[in-house]
Amino acid sequence: MAPCPEEIDVFTVPHSRMKELVCQYLDMLTATNFSDVSKFIRLLENLIRTFQEFIAHEQIENQFIMKKLKHKLQALRIQNTAVCNCHKDNKLTDMLSLLQDGYKCTKKTDADRRNFGLQLKQALQDFTEEFLPHMAEEEEVFQPLLMQHFTFDELKQIKATVLQQHFKV
Ligand code: FEO
Known part of the structure; x- marks a missing residue:
């Protein structure tokens, strides 16, 4: 498929921000002394803010992109489970719960904090290994699907709304 014109590319700009946040937390993890x-x-605190932003991103996509796409496909009687399931897991809320649990370690020993650090690194690594391909799927699979079923002007409007909602976060 031909490259997506910038005016109707609903994913790339918000995903640049999400990828920037991923790079930031990977750097922070390497630099932090858990003792x-x-x-x-x-x-x-930084990680909680980051995951709250990821959650907001997901909610914006659900409300302003996936819901519209789902309705459009339903109207055309096209089955596409990927659209319905793309944000179905609880990875983001699970990560937020883990981070909240981390505060309990502030009153514990250095060894407890270092152990939590290892658990956190593994959890973030697992999350990142799914999050980056998830964004790639949205860009490579859902964007063409949107272009197939929405007009140029409809997509321009969707992109404007999506960006506006992200700026509010
Ligand atoms: Fe763009 Fe569903 O993350």
Whole structure:
């Protein structure tokens, strides 16, 4: 398929921000000394903000892209389970719960915090390994599907709404 014109590309701009956040937390994880309580707390605060932004991103996509696409496909009697299931798991809320749990470690020993650090690194690595391909799927599979079923002007409007909603976050 031909490349997507910028005016109707609903995913690339928000995903640039999400990928920037991924790079930031990977850097933070490498730099953080889990024995240092104040740095540990700062890391948790940053990660909680990051995952709240990921959740907002997902909600915007659900409300302003996936719902519209789902309705359009339903009207055409086209079955596409990928559209319905693309945000069905609880990965983001699970990560937020893990981060909230991290605060309990602020009152525990250095060893407890280091152990939590290992658990957190693994959880973030697992999350990232799914999140990056998930965004690629939206760009490579759902964007062409949108272009197939919506007009240029409809997609321009969807993109404008999606960006406007992200700026509010
Ligand atoms: Fe664009 Fe569903 O993350």
